[in-house]
Amino acid sequence: MAVAIHIEGLTKVFEVGKSQVTAVDHLSLDVDEGEIFGFLGPNGAGKTTTIKMLLGLIFPTAGSATILGKDIGDIQVKREISYLPESPYFYDHLTGRELLDFYGRLFGLSAQVLKQRTDELLELVGLADAGGKSLRQYSKGMMQRIGIAQALVNDPKILFLDEPTSGLDAIARIEVRRIIQRLKEQGGKTVFLSSHQLLEVELVCDRVSIMNRGKLVRVGNVEQLLVGSDMEIIGEGIPEEGLARIRTLIPDARTQNGRLTAVHSDEEIIGQIIDIIRAHKGHIISLTPQRRTLEDLFVQTFKEEVRA
Ligand SMILES: Nc1ncnc2c1ncn2[C@@H]1O[C@H](COP(=O)(O)OP(=O)(O)O)[C@@H](O)[C@H]1O
Ligand SMILES: [Mg+2]
Numbered sequence: 001m002a003v004a005i006h007i008e009g010l011t012k013v014f015e016v017g018k019s020q021v022t023a024v025d026h027l028s029l030d031v032d033e034g035e036i037f038g039f040l041g042p043n044g045a046g047k048t049t050t051i052k053m054l055l056g057l058i059f060p061t062a063g064s065a066t067i068l069g070k071d072i073g074d075i076q077v078k079r080e081i082s083y084l085p086e087s088p089y090f091y092d093h094l095t096g097r098e099l100l101d102f103y104g105r106l107f108g109l110s111a112q113v114l115k116q117r118t119d120e121l122l123e124l125v126g127l128a129d130a131g132g133k134s135l136r137q138y139s140k141g142m143m144q145r146i147g148i149a150q151a152l153v154n155d156p157k158i159l160f161l162d163e164p165t166s167g168l169d170a171i172a173r174i175e176v177r178r179i180i181q182r183l184k185e186q187g188g189k190t191v192f193l194s195s196h197q198l199l200e201v202e203l204v205c206d207r208v209s210i211m212n213r214g215k216l217v218r219v220g221n222v223e224q225l226l227v228g229s230d231m232e233i234i235g236e237g238i239p240e241e242g243l244a245r246i247r248t249l250i251p252d253a254r255t256q257n258g259r260l261t262a263v264h265s266d267e268e269i270i271g272q273i274i275d276i277i278r279a280h281k282g283h284i285i286s287l288t289p290q291r292r293t294l295e296d297l298f299v300q301t302f303k304e305e306v307r308a
Helices: 047-055 075-080 096-106 111-124 140-151 170-186 198-204 222-226 240-249 267-279 294-307
Strands: 003-016 019-032 036-040 062-067 081-084 158-162 190-195 207-212 215-221 227-236 254-256 259-264 283-291
Touching (some): 003 047, 019 190, 019 207, 019 215, 036 170, 036 198, 047 062, 047 081, 047 158, 047 190, 075 081, 081 140, 111 140, 140 158, 170 198, 198 222, 198 294, 207 222, 207 294, 222 227, 227 267, 240 267, 267 283
Parallel strands (some): 036 190, 036 207, 081 158, 158 190
Antiparallel strands (some): 003 019, 003 062, 227 259, 227 283, 254 259
């Protein structure tokens, strides 16, 4: 698969008075074409600074990046990308349709192309009926959705969305997520999506990365990152003698209504538990790998960082 975004040693140091803040610290990362890529990290992790460097809005202190094979300083890149900032500001005397029209004309789209594009985009973001209303009447969620439509006016190959769901209520968040899912189904676009909310990216992203204090701490396929090494075994019909042996191996194994639940990360131990259950003519009801949530992973990643 072709690489959409290639980042190498990207670094940004801000001078604040006499001191320096390293907002992004030697970040290296590849994002594939067509991928929905989650860029996660708590506030202050360096997400917005990274996005601004990739967009050419601020200059890196060190390192480099290419977008679709071209250096981020190359003006040609600008045609292929688009951006929805963290807190977008639009002229609110315009209607939704006028806003899209305005941005479309900035990109030099013909009236005919623009009309069709505007209709498609209003439909995509669920604002087909609200296109004639002025933005002043839009809710926060509607504003964010028209913002996404605006960012799609030039039919970019790569879309940067900086915390598109932050500050939205649950329903509005689902709506934004649905738009990203629709873009994914349509295919052809690479989406670079930053968030400090894990659930948001878990549901829509192919791969995610986790940033903390300017550094990349993890990157991978959502499934790979989420599969933990713990196995849960549930058994039934195990006599007390068998349960006692199991408890010597896993002291915190639980039994309730004659049903055993035990969790362990060591395959060897899990194997022994299975043998004990069988030897005592008990039944194995299930054997399940424990799926961590991204939340767990986040917490664990930061614990590892603090220890390091
Ligand atoms: N223009 C700036 N001047 C000084 N420090 C900045 C500037 N922009 C960001 N920072 C600092 O860089 C760090 C990363 O910020 P940012 O990229 O906005 O993080 P995120 O988007 O992940 O919340 C923070 O410590 C922030 O205070
Ligand atoms: Mg930010």
